[in-house]
Amino acid sequence: MTDLLTPVLTATWDAERSWTLDAYTAAGGYDGLAKALTMTPEDVVTTVKDSGLRGRGGAGFPTGMKWGFLPPADPEDPKPRYLVVNADESEPGTCKDIPLMMASPHTLVEGVIISSYAIRAERAFIYVRGEVLHVVRRLRAAVREAYAAGHLGQDIHGSGYSLELVVHAGAGAYICGEETALLDSLEGRRGQPRLRPPFPAVAGLYASPTVINNAESIASVPSIVKNGSAWFASMGTEKSAGFGIFSLSGHVARPGQYEAPLGITLRELLELAGGVRPGHELKFWTPGGSSTPIFTAEHLDVPLDFEGVSAAGSMLGTRALQIFDDTVCVVRAVLRWTEFYKHESCGKCTPCREGTYWLVQVLERLEKGQGSEADLELLLDQCDNILGRAFCALGDGATSPITSSITHFREEYLAHLEQGGCPFDPAASTAWSEQEGVTA
Known part of the structure; x- marks a missing residue:
């Protein structure tokens, strides 16, 4: 591992008006695009593959390999290709893409242009959560600046390559972070996961070949093209580069x-x-x-x-x-997360729709100290019936904090039952009150 901190995406966040085109260009912005346009699309894909960049949205799938899944162009069926950027940041605790788009939106815009050129797409979309209206406005302002500077539009810098970029505001659904549900939402339908195959690389947006990448993944592309794949691969670890x-x-x-x-x-x-x-x-x-x-x-x-x-x-x-x-009740924290997944389940499949509901019922009982030790086994059994059986990863994700918390903090669950309530609640626990100096 190299230096402890490696400011690349965040290098200009403290610059004056860092979100403007002038500030971004002064820091070397769009140099990666200029270099990419001198390369063939295939060479750009190879550069990203060789860098070892893996998806920054959670799954960690190699980005260049994902681009390579697009089928070869068919003269008899000339379908358009699309690039879709997943900026629907909604995982509880995640707050990286929004500050990135606020502080340096042109980093993402440049990444979109280079990535679209690499996969030969002439239309791209950035799908952003509709609640973060300030981010949507800032991105759209950056896109307008990029058009005015000739970085977007027809015949970009005389290269013969053209690209139209649309910033789309979602309606606020956690499920739309799942790539196929995002595509349905982008097409104007209710956001629900699609059955696969066919995969988006073959039949994605508007049934055409589509690449879907996380915002941070795409924002990492300009520096890779500018500095080379070896530079990026020199950071991180052997299998998790950058x-x-x-x-x-x-x-x-x-x-x-x-x-x-x-x-x-x-x-x-x-x-x-x-x-x-x-x-x-x-x-x-x-x-x-x-x-x-x-x-x-x-x-x-x-x-x-x-x-x-x-x-x-x-x-x-x-x-x-x-x-x-040490002031936090694990059971209460897990219950709050599970309530979120219950609320955000799209309802398409039974394991997730019904399973998250029943997980909340049992957890509520345990958190109030009204259940029994058998409820822990019931919880684990419910999780086992959801894991691997839901239509998408939301169901699996809902089980993770429950099973892991029982593994690490089983005694804390039992303490709720023994004390008839949360041991971290002053009204229900004398021991907690004495420890914190709270008088009844």
Whole structure:
């Protein structure tokens, strides 16, 4: 691993009016586009493949390989190709794409142009959550600047390549972070996952070949083309190359975005962030958002790359590191997450629609201390019946915090039953009141 921090995507965030074209160009912006237009599309794809860039949206699939899944052009069936950027950031705890688009929208716009050129797409879409209207406005302003500068439109810089870019505001549904549900939403339908095959690379947007990538993945492309694949591969680890934005939130002294090579540990990130808030200790944390199995203080030195986190029993996901100290009730936190997944289930499949409902019922009973120890086995059985049986990954994600919390904090679940309520609730626990100095 190279230096502890590698500011590339975040390098200009503190510049004056960093979101403008002038500020971005002054920092070397669009140099990657100029270089890409001197290369063949195939060479751009090869450069991204050789860099080892893997999807930054959670799955970690190699980006260049994903581009290579597009079928060869068929003269007898000349369907258009599309690039769709998934900027529907909605995983609880994830907050990397929104600040990226706010501080440096042209980084994403340049990435879209280069990536579209590489896959020979002449129309691209950036799908953004509709609730973040300020982000939508900033992106659209950047797109207008790019058109005025000749970076978008017809015959870009005399290269013969043309691209139209649309910033689309979604209606606010967690399920639209799933790529095929996003496509349905983009087409004007209710956002629900599609049956696969066919996969989007063959029949995606408007039944045409489509590449769907996370915003951070696409924003990483300009620096790779500009500096070369070896430069990017020199950072991170052997199988998880490059840098990424780690979002630290919760009970940490200095929450925020920390751009570092993959493979950094939470212990190192906490040192940069001033540690857990004074007077308290780390209790549990999420390595990739609330849909990933939780970790504890025992996992402080797990390398935060795709292989390291997986070997430890979780997923790197979106690198949403939610930090919880010793004042937090695990059962209550897991219940809140599960209520979110119940609310956001699109209802298309029975395991997720019915399963998340019943998970909430059992968790509510346990959190109030009204259940029994058998409810823990019931929870695990429900999770087992959802895992791998839902139409998309939402169902699987809903089970992750439950099963992992029972593994690491079974005694805390039992404490709710023994005390007839949450041991962290002053009204229900004398021991907690004495520990915190609270008088009844």
